Amino acid sequence: MVYHKGLHRYSVILAVCTFGLIFAGGLVTSTGSGLSVPDWPNTYGYFMFAFPIDKMVGGIVYEHTHRMIASVVGLLTVILAIWLGKKEERKWLRVLGYVAVAAVIAQGVLGGLTVLYLLPVSISVGHAALAQTFFAIVCAIALFTSRWWGEEHSLSADNVGRRLVWLSIGTTAAVYIQLIFGALMRHTHSGLVVPDFPLAWGQLFPSLSPDAIASYNSRLIDANLWLAADGQVTGGQILIHMLHRLWAVVVTVMIIWTAISILRNRLLEKRVRVFGYYLISFIILQITLGAFTVLTRKAVDITTLHVAVGALILVTCVLLSLHAAKIYGVRRSPASVPVATKVENQAKGMEAIV
Numbered sequence: 001m002v003y004h005k006g007l008h009r010y011s012v013i014l015a016v017c018t019f020g021l022i023f024a025g026g027l028v029t030s031t032g033s034g035l036s037v038p039d040w041p042n043t044y045g046y047f048m049f050a051f052p053i054d055k056m057v058g059g060i061v062y063e064h065t066h067r068m069i070a071s072v073v074g075l076l077t078v079i080l081a082i083w084l085g086k087k088e089e090r091k092w093l094r095v096l097g098y099v100a101v102a103a104v105i106a107q108g109v110l111g112g113l114t115v116l117y118l119l120p121v122s123i124s125v126g127h128a129a130l131a132q133t134f135f136a137i138v139c140a141i142a143l144f145t146s147r148w149w150g151e152e153h154s155l156s157a158d159n160v161g162r163r164l165v166w167l168s169i170g171t172t173a174a175v176y177i178q179l180i181f182g183a184l185m186r187h188t189h190s191g192l193v194v195p196d197f198p199l200a201w202g203q204l205f206p207s208l209s210p211d212a213i214a215s216y217n218s219r220l221i222d223a224n225l226w227l228a229a230d231g232q233v234t235g236g237q238i239l240i241h242m243l244h245r246l247w248a249v250v251v252t253v254m255i256i257w258t259a260i261s262i263l264r265n266r267l268l269e270k271r272v273r274v275f276g277y278y279l280i281s282f283i284i285l286q287i288t289l290g291a292f293t294v295l296t297r298k299a300v301d302i303t304t305l306h307v308a309v310g311a312l313i314l315v316t317c318v319l320l321s322l323h324a325a326k327i328y329g330v331r332r333s334p335a336s337v338p339v340a341t342k343v344e345n346q347a348k349g350m351e352a353i354v
């Protein structure tokens with residue numbers, strides 16, 4: 001594989017811009033500015049880039065800025081795909097570049113549709129989930145174009161190695177599910193239906209009986225947390241909220257298990273072992289942010305950081321899975337036994353003869 005330094009650096013920059021875009025999108029939802037600009041693709045009838053700066057007030061600042069950053073990221077993605085198409089010899093990577101373009105276009109259309117249909121839950125959740133998926137694709141492209149990916153890193157695919165590959169893929173899936181639960185919570189307005197933490201309405205799992213729900217409603221209204229105009233809190237919303245909290249336990253256990261497996265594996269190079277430290281730091285930060293999202297009654301900065309760190313956890317898991325798959329391989333067939341394994345097997349054979 002030929003290493004193109006410029007192409008790799010460019011994809012890293014695109015990944016950083018995408019992270020900024022996710023933060024900007026999170027701000028749109030956290031500030032409730034999703035409908036500040038009611039039309040799309042125009043902004044109050046103006047071509048997006050011709051919208052007068054003095055009219056950027058209130059929620060329009062968040063929504064319009066988000067659209068502009070999204071357009072820049074879209075353009076950068078098209079340039080990346082063209083660049084890959086011209087310079088990259090691996091066909092699957094060229095195809096991944098086109099997949100990124102398709103994802104960014106679909107994401108823009110979902111963003112527009114969620115405005116035109118007044119933020120329906122399904123489209124807003126789809127927009128939130130595709131944002132994270134797109135970020136993961138761009139980060140994967142940055143890894144595939146790196147010098148490290150082109151070098152030989154195979155280790156013997158023993159049980160420990162194979163377990164690490166599947167553990168990191170499983171952890172990635174668990175995190176992805178958690179992001180969807182989080183988006184469901186956000187767009188069904190279930191973030192504050194359980195206002196205490198770590199207990200939930202003073203219980204491990206809140207009662208969902210009609211009497212209990214009626215009492216939660218009156219307590220929320222008394223505490224000025226939930227206005228009657230928001231409608232009654234429902235059992236469904238409480239279930240969605242609890243699903244996110246309980247699944248957080250599963251995700252935390254899997255992340256710590258994965259992190260410990262990497263840190264204890266002395267054969268892995270430092271570059272891979274640091275993922276263990278990232279994972280542990282991010283999960284502690286994320287649970288703290290989740291708790292404070294509830295306890296600060298969804299402070300805009302804390303809540304948006306919670307969305308952004310969720311994205312960081314996802315890409316850390318995706319990149320770790322790709323590193324593990326590169327080092328140990330995903331499948332083990334005689335034809336694909338890594339070079340190091342062949343050498344070790346030969347050595348074992350020699351020992352047996354001696």
Ligand code: HEM
Pocket residue numbers: 021022023024025026027028029030032033034035040063066067070071073074104107108109110111112114115119124127128131132134183186187307
């Ligand atoms: C690459 C393109 C884009 C990315 C990565 C992206 C990302 C995001 C993210 C992460 C959120 C926060 C979701 C949440 O917190 O649950 C969001 C919200 C939002 N985005 Fe985008 N976005 C993109 C393009 C667009 C475009 C072109 C529009 C056009 C109108 C748009 C409109 C919105 C709206 C209205 C919200 C708020 C939704 C709500 O509150 O229900 N987005 N975006």
Ligand code: HEM
Pocket residue numbers: 030128129175178179181182183184185186187189190191192197244245247248249251252286287289290291293294298303306307310311313
């Ligand atoms: C395993 C760790 C966790 C991860 C990866 C995670 C991730 C997320 C993400 C990505 C979102 C927003 C999704 C979106 O709209 O795009 C979210 C929402 C939310 N999370 Fe978490 N979360 C975790 C743990 C927690 C914990 C322990 C709590 C504490 C109760 C919590 C409370 C919340 C709340 C209240 C919201 C909704 C905020 C709103 O309505 O605006 N999270 N979570």
